[in-house]
Every structure is written in C-alpha cells, then in structure tokens.
Amino acid sequence: MPLTIARADASAIPFVMATERTENFDQFVGRWDEAQHRAAFADGRYVYFLGRDGSKPVGFVIERDWAAPERVTLIKRIAVSRPGQGHGRALLTQVVDVIFKETSAWRGCSAYSPRTCARAALTRWWGSRRKASPAATPSSAARPT
16 A cells, blocks of 8 residues: 555654654654654644555654745654655655645755755655746745845
8 A cells, every 4th residue: 555644733742752762763863752742733833744554654754844934844854663665765755745735845954964865855856846847946036045
C-alpha cells in the first residue's frame, strides 16, 4: 500500500515522541518533551505531518515557518519508525509537494545539513515544476535580494 500523509494534531504526540526515542535517533533526529510538542502545535508557525502505511503511522515531519512571509520553510525534523523501507523518502517527497502547493514558499531548508536529501528533494521538485510550467517560477522581482 502506498504511503499517505496528512496534517497531524496533538493526538499524534505519543507516536512522534516514541519515534524520536528510537534507539540511536537522539544524535540525528533530536527530541522534545510533550510540553515542547504541545507548544509547537499551538504556535501557527509549525505544522506536523504523519505518514501512514495503510492505517498505521510510520513516520512524521515537523515543518517550521509554514506560510512564512519570507517564503522560506524549514524541515525541522523527519523520522520514521522503521528505517530502511523507503518510508522516509516517500514521506519527505510528499511533504515537500504539500509545502509548495499550499504555501507561497520558494525555498525549503533542512535542519540537518544543506547536503541532506531534503535539499535534493526540494531541488528536484522545483526543477520538475519549472519544466512543467514556466508560470510556476516566481519572478526574480519577488525574490529577496
């Protein structure tokens, strides 16, 4: 069954926290306590997405600066509960699509490193959209200098 994504609400916090606490994830993924996640849900700059394989959650993404006026967004955290099955790549690809479809963002960054797959996925996505529709490219006048 293909992976699906949806925006999450605070009921996803136990899954997110359990996934953050997967063995050896602390050095790569980071982790917050429940109060920090609740504060992020209450802060309109953050959006959480859950990836599901059927009805079972398999990963999450925390995105910061949703619909920011600067038109730059940050993938704050991404993690999957069962690494190595392709869920992370599918989750990231779908979230990047949603970011560019639902916001005016023209740049996305990853909290981990500029060389991560997040940057590659954003670049691939943007390149494919530019080829498909020249009108999808923001004008240089709209970009900050």
